[in-house]
Amino acid sequence: MKGWTGHILRINLTNRTHKIETFGQEFAEKWVGGRGLALKTLWDELRPGIDPLGPENKLIIAVGPIAGVPAPNTGKTVVAAKSPLTGGFGDGNLGTRATEHIRKSGYDALIFEGQADKPIYVYIEDDKVQYFPAEDIWGKGTYDTHDYLYKRYGKGVGVLSIGQGGENLNRYAMIRSLEGRAGGRPGIGAVMGSKKLKAIVIKGSKPIPVADPEGMRKLGLDDLRKVGEINKQTGWSIQSTTGVLSWCNEVAALPVHNMRQTHHPDAWKIDGERLNNARVATYGCPNCTMRCGIAIRDHEGHESELDYENVGLLGSDLDIFELDQVGSLNYLCDDYGLDTISAGDTLAFYADAIEQGAIKGDFRFGDAEMAKKLLGQAARREGEVGNLLAEGSLRMARTIGHNSEAYAMQVKGLEISAYNCKFIPGMALAFATCPIGAHHKDSWIITFEIKQSQRDSYGPEKAAKVIELQRIRGGLFEFIVACRFPWIELGWPLDHYAEYFNKVTGLNWSLDDFWKVSDRIYALMKFFWVREFPDWDRTRDYPPMVWFDPSNADKEGPIAGKVLELDKYNQLLDHYYNQRGWDKRGIPTRQTAESLDLKDEIAEVEKYTKLE
Amino acid sequence: MIKITVKLIGPLINLAGYSEKTLEFPAETTVEEILASLPIDPLRPKIVTRNGQAVAPGEKLKDGDRLAISPIYSGG
Numbered sequence: 062m063k064g065w066t067g068h069i070l071r072i073n074l075t076n077r078t079h080k081i082e083t084f085g086q087e088f089a090e091k092w093v094g095g096r097g098l099a100l101k102t103l104w105d106e107l108r109p110g111i112d113p114l115g116p117e118n119k120l121i122i123a124v125g126p127i128a129g130v131p132a133p134n135t136g137k138t139v140v141a142a143k144s145p146l147t148g149g150f151g152d153g154n155l156g157t158r159a160t161e162h163i164r165k166s167g168y169d170a171l172i173f174e175g176q177a178d179k180p181i182y183v184y185i186e187d188d189k190v191q192y193f194p195a196e197d198i199w200g201k202g203t204y205d206t207h208d209y210l211y212k213r214y215g216k217g218v219g220v221l222s223i224g225q226g227g228e229n230l231n232r233y234a235m236i237r238s239l240e241g242r243a244g245g246r247p248g249i250g251a252v253m254g255s256k257k258l259k260a261i262v263i264k265g266s267k268p269i270p271v272a273d274p275e276g277m278r279k280l281g282l283d284d285l286r287k288v289g290e291i292n293k294q295t296g297w298s299i300q301s302t303t304g305v306l307s308w309c310n311e312v313a314a315l316p317v318h319n320m321r322q323t324h325h326p327d328a329w330k331i332d333g334e335r336l337n338n339a340r341v342a343t344y345g346c347p348n349c350t351m352r353c354g355i356a357i358r359d360h361e362g363h364e365s366e367l368d369y370e371n372v373g374l375l376g377s378d379l380d381i382f383e384l385d386q387v388g389s390l391n392y393l394c395d396d397y398g399l400d401t402i403s404a405g406d407t408l409a410f411y412a413d414a415i416e417q418g419a420i421k422g423d424f425r426f427g428d429a430e431m432a433k434k435l436l437g438q439a440a441r442r443e444g445e446v447g448n449l450l451a452e453g454s455l456r457m458a459r460t461i462g463h464n465s466e467a468y469a470m471q472v473k474g475l476e477i478s479a480y481n482c483k484f485i486p487g488m489a490l491a492f493a494t495c496p497i498g499a500h501h502k503d504s505w506i507i508t509f510e511i512k513q514s515q516r517d518s519y520g521p522e523k524a525a526k527v528i529e530l531q532r533i534r535g536g537l538f539e540f541i542v543a544c545r546f547p548w549i550e551l552g553w554p555l556d557h558y559a560e561y562f563n564k565v566t567g568l569n570w571s572l573d574d575f576w577k578v579s580d581r582i583y584a585l586m587k588f589f590w591v592r593e594f595p596d597w598d599r600t601r602d603y604p605p606m607v608w609f610d611p612s613n614a615d616k617e618g619p620i621a622g623k624v625l626e627l628d629k630y631n632q633l634l635d636h637y638y639n640q641r642g643w644d645k646r647g648i649p650t651r652q653t654a655e656s657l658d659l660k661d662e663i664a665e666v667e668k669y670t671k672l673e
Numbered sequence: 674m675i676k677i678t679v680k681l682i683g684p685l686i687n688l689a690g691y692s693e694k695t696l697e698f699p700a701e702t703t704v705e706e707i708l709a710s711l712p713i714d715p716l717r718p719k720i721v722t723r724n725g726q727a728v729a730p731g732e733k734l735k736d737g738d739r740l741a742i743s744p745i746y747s748g749g
């Protein structure tokens with residue numbers, strides 16, 4: 062088999078044993094890698110209803126066939142598990158040197174199961190697996206943890222670690238790699254923490270199996286250079302993703318005051334221009350020539366690497382318009398290993414609930430110092446407030462009551478990224494149908510809505526666009542595992558990815574072959590949710606109710622007086638379901654699932670619900 | 674003459690040398706005419722909004738309008 066190693070390393074942390082398992086060409090072509098491989102493993106191996114923070118959950122670290130090969134932005138790895146935040150399928154990707162080393166160690170995925178009795182970290186080098194006590198780093202943040210491990214193993218290894226958030230089972234804890242980014246928004250870091258696994262260190266020395274190694278090397282290096290040149294010409298990296306902030310502020314899509322407002326006169330103070338002016342360093346993932354991480358000095362003097370989501374949710378959504386303070390909140394999230402999006406939304410929800418009189422507390426919008434304290438409490442689950450905040454906004458709302466769930470800005474339990482969709486129907490649909498909860502990763506259609514469609518349209522063209530983007534962003538880029546930025550931000554053609562895939566695997570796939578895999582993965586992700594929640598209905602694919610509430614409409618500005626309309630949103634959801642071949646509950650029909658070769662999966666899901 | 678506030682976004686700021694400016698144009702100036710007057714490659718894909726809303730081709734601007742010009746972002 063070329064492209065895939067065909068090997069998965071399974072590590073049992075309870076009894077500290079491991080074995081190497083194999084898979085064949087048919088399985089490889091059906092699920093490809095990354096999200097596909099992780100999902101299929103979790104589907105086959107997890108019993109529904111298990112505690113996501115118990116020993117039965119499994120942590121999957123999966124790469125794709127082009128991972129680690131020189132080609133634009135291929136340094137990414139997918140981390141996945143049953144989510145402790147949502148109770149459904151959860152995954153995310155992050156840039157890390159582990160990507161290359163997983164492949165060079167001879168694996169396409171690592172599976173961690175069971176639970177260690179004491180904190181440990183695992184060192185993997187090719188076929189060797191070693192378990193070390195993690196007492197010296199347990200309780201430490203991700204920066205110190207990485208330092209400790211780099212000192213011991215050198216800077217060339219791949220490290221994935223959790224911070225205090227994951228250790229203390231904060232439900233939106235992530236996994237971090239200082240060689241790139243953090244990933245696993247739906248609490249995948251908490252799953253790692255529940256296994257008492259502080260870090261994974263990996264180093265490989267084997268060749269990656271490539272069908273046409275010379276051709277791939279030449280093409281990949283050439284394309285890396287070309288992407289770098291386009292990036293320079295367009296100037297995208299001058300502000301990277303943070304340029305979006307000013308645009309969202311202009312078109313009334315910025316999260317402000319727990320998303321009750323859509324723009325703010327002080328937004329310029331934390332925009333991409335200010336950020337670029339304050340830049341002290343630039344960071345990127347391995348195999349990337351458009352390095353997008355802009356680091357500034359935070360209020361305490363640390364280097365803090367920001368992107369738009371961080372600034373939108375830890376800044377404007379909390380009414381904090383001091384860039385260095387936003388930097389501080391971001392630094393703390395990174396060090397504690399918390400998702401900046403969920404952390405920002407959860408703090409904003411807390412301030413809102415206090416303002417609405419639903420709960421008593423000292424936190425107010427705009428109070429950066431208090432926000433820092435609360436992040437620490439949430440990461441360590443300190444006291445009543447820390448424990449409440451560590452649960453995420455949906456569980457908090459259910460504890461608080463007073464109809465606060467309506468303004469907990471989440472879908473399926475996962476908090477919404479930094480786009481305020483109170484009057485952006487297509488993007489609201491994208492959040493609501495994202496298969497891990499409200500994440501912008503799978504589909505992002507705001508510019509299409511503003512430029513090529515009517516903002517107030519709930520027509521089939523928006524459902525079609527959401528699906529098209531999900532196939533590419535949530536499908537292709539997540540199962541071959543590459544960063545989507547060259548394509549989405551620089552217009553790097555998608556055919557290149559088919560070319561890389563074919564050069565690596567020796568296959569001859571067209572883009573249409575990828576879309577079938579994407580649709581299969583989307584259908585199985587939905588089955589995963591349905592198996593966990595057999596009473597599934599379409600309301601689980603709704604955005605927060607506050608976006609439909611006329612009293613929440615802007616009083617002035619571009620969308621004054623306007624909010625989403627529920628009956629029209631339902632029509633849009635019907636378009637989406639029809640185009641996907643899903644029923645009115647939002648579940649793939651038998652015919653759809655059969656056309657995607659999901660015979661065994663149909664038999665399994667039908668133990669829980671009847672397919673139409 | 675009409676006064677139009679031009680707001681540039683992202684790397685367009687570095688091309689034009691400013692991020693926001695109020696400029697004077699003859700009455701009934703169209704969006705295209707304003708874009709042509711800026712030092713930004715006309716072939717570069719852009720998204721232009723007038724007072725936060727999409728603009729139609731040939732739309733004439735009014736005194737006090739705010740024109741935001743952004744490269745096409747596709748979401749982080």
Ligand code: SF4
Pocket residue numbers: 134135136156241344345346348349350351352353354544545546547
């Ligand atoms: S563009 Fe940014 S997120 Fe993507 S690979 Fe490069 S540094 Fe990582």
